[in-house]
Amino acid sequence: MCRTKTVVRRHVAPGEAVPLHPEAVGFAGHYDFAIDVLAAYRPTGKGRVERQVLIVRDHVLSGRSFSSVEEMDAAFTTWVPQRRAQAHRTHQQVIGERAARDHVALKPLPPTPYLVAERHLRPVGKDCLVAFGGNLYSVPARRVRPRQLVEIRATKSQIMLHSTIADSSGETLLATHPRAIGRGVRVVEESHWDGLPTGKGRRTTTGDALPPPRRERPRGEETGPLRALPNRAAATHIEVGRRPLSVYDELTGTRPFTTHPSTRETS
Incomplete structure (x- = not known):
């Protein structure tokens, strides 16, 4: 058998086992035959197979023209008995008689065809x-x-x-x-x-009872740590201390900042 991609997954060195395509192995197992891969670059190994193409071309198609496929099939059917009556040049046996013996030796086909998928x-x-x-x-x-x-x-x-x-x-x-x-x-x-979760065990709301509404506390009545945080209304009543700018100069040790006699105070 030639090394087509549908049979051989990849090429290997001479002497190594040839990895076959799984689909080709399944096909061969279904019809009970063994795959014998031809050696690489050995065209003479399958010459007997390809020689049939040249025989049909030279004896049936050469020098003739056909107007339809049916006419071509009819010419081939007429030529086949002539070919089978001849002796084969390799085994020197009549082709038709050898074909009959070969057909008897073949095993019957499986009850179901191989499914290519x-x-x-x-x-x-x-x-x-x-x-x-x-x-x-x-x-x-x-x-x-x-x-x-x-x-x-x-x-x-x-x-x-x-x-x-x-x-x-x-x-x-x-x-x-x-x-x-x-x-x-x-x-x-x-x-x-059947067998998938149906959701019957999940908790669902029925609408019979509603939780009591949450009472909002008025401003100024917060409890806990939030009570120490002033709200906007309370912040308006906080007294802010006032001191002259010279206080900051004394604290930082910098040169006193000279301003207008009416020194502004900052908060």
Whole structure:
């Protein structure tokens, strides 16, 4: 198999184990085959696969023109029996006979096809909703807890939410929803909210009894430490001492300040 990004996660040095894409590993496990990665820069390793493109081009398409896809398919269907009647140049067996033996050796397909889906991890909110693609999808409240990581498997038409840990029966599927169109859509199954707090235990006001109104004290009747603080009305009756400016000069030891004989007093 070639080293495409859908199969190989990153390139490594020769001799090291190649890290495979998880989706490719799941696909191979579903159809029961092993992935054998081709060595890097080895075009001859897959020549037998790409050679079929050149054969069809040279024997069916070359030198011809088609007006529709149906006409091209008809030309290919006419050519296939001619090709299968020929002997293959590598194993020298008739192509049609070898193909019949190969088909018998193949295993039957699984009853269900492999589902190709995007896979993402998302946390569960307190309201049991999971955000994906700008929309919200519900999961059962009794099977998850807030901030728990769940795996989202998204297809073009469906959203499947799986737990990262299987339950006692080995099941991981939590919920399945149709994929919402647009953004800002809430896709909720009402039964998923069973188990969330309903608010019945919270204290609520009934309006039967109101607390007594608070009596405001008139000014001047404050008690405690506030009583020592003068209010605006009491401050107008406080006597302010008056002294000449020379008193401040004597206290600071500075040169006396000469003023007009009628020295003003300050408060």
